[in-house]
Amino acid sequence: MTIQNDKVALIEYTLTNAEGETLDASSGNPLAYLHGHGNLIPGLEAELLGKKVGDKFTTIVPAALAYGERVDELVQTVSTQMFQGVDNLEVGMRFEAQSEQGMHSVEITAIEGDQVTVDGNHALAGMALTFEVEVVGLRDASDEEISHGHAHGAGGHHH
Template sequence: MQVADRHVVYIHYTLTNDGGEVLDSSQGGDPLAFVFGAGNIIRGLEKALDGKAVGDKLNVRVAPAEAYGERDDRLIQEVPREAFQGVDEIQPGMAFNAQSSQGPMRVVVTAVTDELVTVDGNHPLAGEHLTFDVEITEVREATTEELEHGHVHGPGGHHH
């Protein structure tokens, strides 16, 4: 069976950046399971998997535009420290949920002074070229419930 829309795909993968640093991997664990065409994985990887079959191995380099986007300096802001009511100690690396004009977004603290906190709303991998070493281990038709929910149920997927 080939990878196509409305199918569940299971892959083992190792994700690295341009420096060769391993950022994530399914090796030694369960394969990643997702509904193909439901937007569960980055666009560039999904395009590369389209039409492939069980046993296929790929090395895919994905540009930022088809991964997590380019870095956007408009998503870096200085916020008054008072905006962090109830947080005693604010340190770089801490993550918070913030309200934006597009709805809720995750921001990471990058700098702290006595009066200002700098936050970055970019995805941590924005602007990065990503390389995936992938092996397709299983492909099956998605169930009606998986298609309605937009994610895989059962082993390797979501449990309700």
């Protein structure tokens, strides 16, 4: 059996940046995902297609196939008045913001006086990401998993 659409794969992985710093790892808790349903970044999902249990590989996923390129327009400076009801604003805080494109997450990146800089880019946007991956499990997805669009159970989504 190989990884293909509507299969649940379990992977062990380590994610590093260009400097070799570990950004995330499964650390003995395999990630279960439903292939072909957009549960992974596109570049990693494409690399997993056709792999089987026991396969190990390293791949570098370019920013465009990971979390996208940084978009300068998603960095804005706004007044602290935009954060009514929040007593202590701090760099690193995340908020949900309403825009013309709907709700999206922003992070405070700077505070100067009554001006707050927020960034709506994903924290890993603009970065090429290196994944070391081992496929440790593979099975057919259940009808329920396919209809929900994600894996259930250990390493997957729990309802």
